[in-house]
Amino acid sequence: MADAIRATGLVKHYGAVKALDGVDLTVREGTVLGLLGPNGAGKTTAVRVLTTLLRPDAGQAEVAGVDVLADPRAVRSRIGLSGQYAAVDEYLTGYENLEMIGRLYHLGRKHSRVRARELLEQFDLADAGDRPTRTYSGGMRRRLDLAGALVADPPVLLLDEPTTGLDPRSRTDLWEVIRRLVARGTTVLLTTQYLEEADALADEIVVIDHGKVIARGTADQLKAQVGGERLEVTVSDPGALTPVAELMGPLGVGPPVLDEHRRSMTMPVSGGVDVLRDALDRLRAGGIKVDDAGLRRPTLDDVFLTLTGRPTDGSDSDIDEPVTAEVRS
């Protein structure tokens, strides 16, 4: 199967900031690639390069078989973009926004109109379609912007954090839309902060940080890469986390990760229930009050934490030390 997106050695510097530092990406036709990374990792920059909005300092990219740098206009007629921030005209109605996009894709007057109504229906905006988008809620604007990416039914879609700001129902609705498009052969590259989203949608996941690819593979491969099961202990008193980490340390095959907000410690282990029994014995002997303890399979959150040395919100910490996952409230 051919590659719908192929990028090699993408570099983009902003002064001293290396937004992209040699990124390679390939997305096979008819598949979904999830681009994952903490804030400032370079996801948006990568999307902007692939959608011809930004010229990279170095590297090459081909989208839908066309060289992005050599023939940007041909690329634009084959892609649909929904940027990180909804770019809808607030004075136009939802319908007028979509009709305008259709006209600018040169779909023709009639087809543009029909398509605009179709998409309003599909994105649950039919009732609000003839209101200026100034009156839309954030999630409605977001959905309209996504509909804008689909106007020309392009073979390649690039969606930058498509579900940020959507309520749970709109989110699963959008997942359905994407799945249906992909089943018909559309290729999708989406960035996301939600690991469950990448898990649910992506055939392949690429994790970037500081402009570099730090891991790639299917969700299962990535989970396997960070090891098997996790021991998770939740205590009543967050102050007990450090002693817990000390007590549990010898049982782990990797460093324990502390999350003070959730009062929990997570650590990769091997050895199944024996380890769990051992852990509980040690906790009782140490006189530590435990709310919950158990073994679980790694989630993509663990993958992220292990690979970047920080939780998804992007706070910095050193991977060799026990990692404190500060969840910002």
Added chain:
Amino acid sequence: MSVLNMASDAGVVAKRNLIKIKRVPDLLVFTTLSPIMFVLLFAYVFGGAIDPSGGGAGYREFLIAGIFAQTVVFGATNTGAGLAEDVKKGIIDRFRSLPMSSSAVLTGRTLSDVVNNVIVLVVMSVTGLLVGWRINTSFLEALWGFVLLLVFAYAISWIMAWIGLLIPSPEVINNASFIIIFPLTFVANTFVPLGTLPGPLRVFAEWNPVSAVTQAARELFGNPDPNPNAIASQAWSLQHPQLYTLIWAVVVIAVFAPLATAQYRRAASR
């Protein structure tokens, strides 16, 4: 990219800009109120102060063309502010990701601003007629006077488009454009007779295209300087104000349309 597509793209963008006038009635109210205010203010306050004979009527007629010129030049700043706003809101990114002609966003914008200026000129003319301004020539001459004013403003629109994309901040853009607009509209024959200006300023004023377009409009409307002792400027620009205005507009568009288009391709939302 065919010429047909280019024209249709520009039309789609212009339509989008004009919808805004319809959707924000306040905008239309203020777009038309300020020209009315300008006409009344300049005609009565300045007209009375400058006119040596104290009568005012002749001077009021004389001033109208200057007010028209000044107001359409001010109107051209909308071009820059509108584009800056579009960049800021990410609309330009949306356009740039579409397979449309890259000059269409700017052509559409400058064209819709012409429509805006037509509305403004109509309102000002009506106000002018109410306060005693009269066209003392033929319909065609007067029409040509209005066309010259619009062509002139259209050229300024392209300068403003370039600035708007260079400095994509709607707040800064207003200040930045006034730095250009104020000297242009005031160091000119718009409100004061050129004879009162000291040497170097007078030379600037004589070759200032705002003076030329004002002079051209005065001639075409038949509103001469009422001061019988006024000496006509001998500068070529004011001897041939229509030609000078046209040359100036063509040169400005030829320079700034490509500059603005190049800047558009580069513009990124920040």
